[in-house]
Amino acid sequence: MRAVTISDGQLVVTERTDPRPSAGEVLVRVRAAGLNGADLHQLRGRYPAPAGVPADIPGLELAGEVVERGPAAHRFAVGDAVMGILGGGGQAELAVAHERVLMTVPPLLSWAEAGGTAEVFTTAHDALFTQAGLVAGERLLVHGAAGGVGTAAVQIARAAGARVTATVRNPRLRDQVQALGAEVVAPEGFDEHGPFDVVLELVGAPNLAQDLEAIDLNGRIVVIGIGAGATTEINLARLLNKRGRLMASTLRSRPLEQKALTARAVERSVLPALASGQVTVPVAETFDLAQAPAAYERFAAGGKLGKIVLTTD
Amino acid sequence: MRAVTISDGQLVVTERTDPRPSAGEVLVRVRAAGLNGADLHQLRGRYPAPAGVPADIPGLELAGEVVERGPAAHRFAVGDAVMGILGGGGQAELAVAHERVLMTVPPLLSWAEAGGTAEVFTTAHDALFTQAGLVAGERLLVHGAAGGVGTAAVQIARAAGARVTATVRNPRLRDQVQALGAEVVAPEGFDEHGPFDVVLELVGAPNLAQDLEAIDLNGRIVVIGIGAGATTEINLARLLNKRGRLMASTLRSRPLEQKALTARAVERSVLPALASGQVTVPVAETFDLAQAPAAYERFAAGGKLGKIVLTTD
Numbered sequence: 001m002r003a004v005t006i007s008d009g010q011l012v013v014t015e016r017t018d019p020r021p022s023a024g025e026v027l028v029r030v031r032a033a034g035l036n037g038a039d040l041h042q043l044r045g046r047y048p049a050p051a052g053v054p055a056d057i058p059g060l061e062l063a064g065e066v067v068e069r070g071p072a073a074h075r076f077a078v079g080d081a082v083m084g085i086l087g088g089g090g091q092a093e094l095a096v097a098h099e100r101v102l103m104t105v106p107p108l109l110s111w112a113e114a115g116g117t118a119e120v121f122t123t124a125h126d127a128l129f130t131q132a133g134l135v136a137g138e139r140l141l142v143h144g145a146a147g148g149v150g151t152a153a154v155q156i157a158r159a160a161g162a163r164v165t166a167t168v169r170n171p172r173l174r175d176q177v178q179a180l181g182a183e184v185v186a187p188e189g190f191d192e193h194g195p196f197d198v199v200l201e202l203v204g205a206p207n208l209a210q211d212l213e214a215i216d217l218n219g220r221i222v223v224i225g226i227g228a229g230a231t232t233e234i235n236l237a238r239l240l241n242k243r244g245r246l247m248a249s250t251l252r253s254r255p256l257e258q259k260a261l262t263a264r265a266v267e268r269s270v271l272p273a274l275a276s277g278q279v280t281v282p283v284a285e286t287f288d289l290a291q292a293p294a295a296y297e298r299f300a301a302g303g304k305l306g307k308i309v310l311t312t313d
Numbered sequence: 314m315r316a317v318t319i320s321d322g323q324l325v326v327t328e329r330t331d332p333r334p335s336a337g338e339v340l341v342r343v344r345a346a347g348l349n350g351a352d353l354h355q356l357r358g359r360y361p362a363p364a365g366v367p368a369d370i371p372g373l374e375l376a377g378e379v380v381e382r383g384p385a386a387h388r389f390a391v392g393d394a395v396m397g398i399l400g401g402g403g404q405a406e407l408a409v410a411h412e413r414v415l416m417t418v419p420p421l422l423s424w425a426e427a428g429g430t431a432e433v434f435t436t437a438h439d440a441l442f443t444q445a446g447l448v449a450g451e452r453l454l455v456h457g458a459a460g461g462v463g464t465a466a467v468q469i470a471r472a473a474g475a476r477v478t479a480t481v482r483n484p485r486l487r488d489q490v491q492a493l494g495a496e497v498v499a500p501e502g503f504d505e506h507g508p509f510d511v512v513l514e515l516v517g518a519p520n521l522a523q524d525l526e527a528i529d530l531n532g533r534i535v536v537i538g539i540g541a542g543a544t545t546e547i548n549l550a551r552l553l554n555k556r557g558r559l560m561a562s563t564l565r566s567r568p569l570e571q572k573a574l575t576a577r578a579v580e581r582s583v584l585p586a587l588a589s590g591q592v593t594v595p596v597a598e599t600f601d602l603a604q605a606p607a608a609y610e611r612f613a614a615g616g617k618l619g620k621i622v623l624t625t626d
Binding site: 204205208223224226230231232233234235236237239241242243244245246247248249250253254271 | 517544549556
């Protein structure tokens with residue numbers, strides 16, 4: 001099979017041995033595989049792949065068809081269209097995934113959309129609902145709302161009855177994020193638009209002091225992205241007076257059972273909205289697998305709405 | 314009635330008009346009322362009393378006998394021995410409290426012990442179980458374990474099957490905290506004794522960086538005390554990699570319904586252990602209400618195990 005491979009800090013598309021499904025796993029003929037921030041970190045040598053996945057093939061999500069079932073795998077039949085998150089190895093023509101982390105592709109989605117769904121919707125759903133406990137009527141602020149996780153978060157929060165405010169750095173993208181259901185405000189002085197019950201922090205530490213000012217009593221700040229910086233000062237007296245919570249999370253390093261639980265949560269709460277068209281998967285641009293270096297450059301450049309996705313057709 | 318009163322930043326014991334119970338409230342003849350850190354902050358002008366309580370009579374907890382029921386109050390009879398938390402006004406011969414925040418005094422407790430029970434056990438139980446979700450088998454670190462909240466936390470965590478490590482500044486008190494069920498370690502280098510699932514931070518911001526190093530995956534840090542400082546640097550990448558949570562809370566400013574819920578939780582989970590003697594209320598020293606200034610001095614000096622309590626007999 002052909003696979004995107006990291007070799008000496010460079011991306012190359014090379015021929016690799018086909019992987020084989022172990023017990024409970026299926027082999028997927030990959031149709032589309034989205035890019036995520038973690039892929040860039042891995043390329044730059046700052047985010048090694050966890051044990052048990054190809055160390056040098058990036059790709060945390062895929063969509064495609066089941067071509068072979070490993071021993072004891074029974075959830076899907078050969079030919080089924082599936083999508084899901086992976087610890088790595090998704091950016092290739094073939095990949096193995098445990099059947100418990102895979103989901104059926106909803107009918108309305110193109111391969112490119114399906115290949116850009118799992119990682120960002122799972123991340124957004126886990127952060128907003130499982131971690132922060134967002135409920136209908138609450139006010140949510142999403143920082144960095146034009147990206148993959150941001151566009152997912154805005155939509156599923158709206159679909160769950162939350163009131164959503166968003167910051168978007170690139171002025172050209174603000175109308176599009178607004179069209180997804182958020183009130184878009186300027187990144188400067190965002191705390192004047194609160195108070196918020198939940199803040200989804202996809203930008204980083206520089207926002208934290210204002211996030212603390214912007215939350216309401218019992219407010220929750222969930223940190224998922226720290227691209228703009230990891231370290232800052234925190235005033236615990238503010239957190240105490242607000243009875244607030246600061247939480248941070250990643251998906252990739254979680255064990256199988258936790259990833260499977262997130263897949264069940266997305267099946268229950270997100271797939272119906274994707275199937276009805278209430279929630280969409282914005283894809284900024286697709287690239288053929290062979291053009292992976294160009295796709296990574298486009299991803300790193302930012303200023304896009306939604307996902308960059310590699311396709312194999 | 315006589316009451317401890319804050320007047321121009323000074324404590325005096327003066328004659329005040331007796332309070333009257335409103336709907337749902339009872340009038341309590343106070344037998345004992347514990348001192349808490351918040352009383353000191355209030356005396357120093359840094360923690361004004363919330364609306365609806367006497368602005369100048371400190372006292373966040375009491376134990377005593379019901380002497381009168383307000384309209385619609387029916388949980389207790391005149392003469393019943395009760396204890397509970399208050400928004401203020403407990404350090405007096407008489408105080409009113411809503412019947413929903415009061416609890417029956419367990420048989421084994423003296424008045425002094427009962428008067429020092431509600432605030433610290435409610436705070437500790439809420440922080441460890443309601444906020445941090447501590448469960449049997451988990452490892453807990455309590456910073457500042459010799460104080461009122463600390464001694465309560467060590468005991469109820471042990472009673473719930475957690476493994477408890479504690480830091481205690483004063484070397485003279487370490488054996489006594491050890492006797493309550495904690496492994497006592499030196500405050501310096503405490504993070505080498507982890508990893509911990511939950512850290513109860515009763516000291517303040519200077520510990521935070523090491524707390525982050527000391528927690529395990531999915532660890533929770535609950536900040537209740539910030540006497541040693543409120544502001545520090547935080548590395549969100551550490552929190553993210555550990556999928557950790559930082560939470561902070563106070564009891565005093567919560568609305569009636571939330572305080573009532575904490576009372577129900579303490580009735581369910583703490584009173585049985587107090588009634589059986591499995592959990593005790595360490596009282597360092599009692600002072601007559603008239604000696605309140607001396608009691609506050611003793612409290613501020615620190616270096617004590619458990620509570621300083623005012624009594625009215």
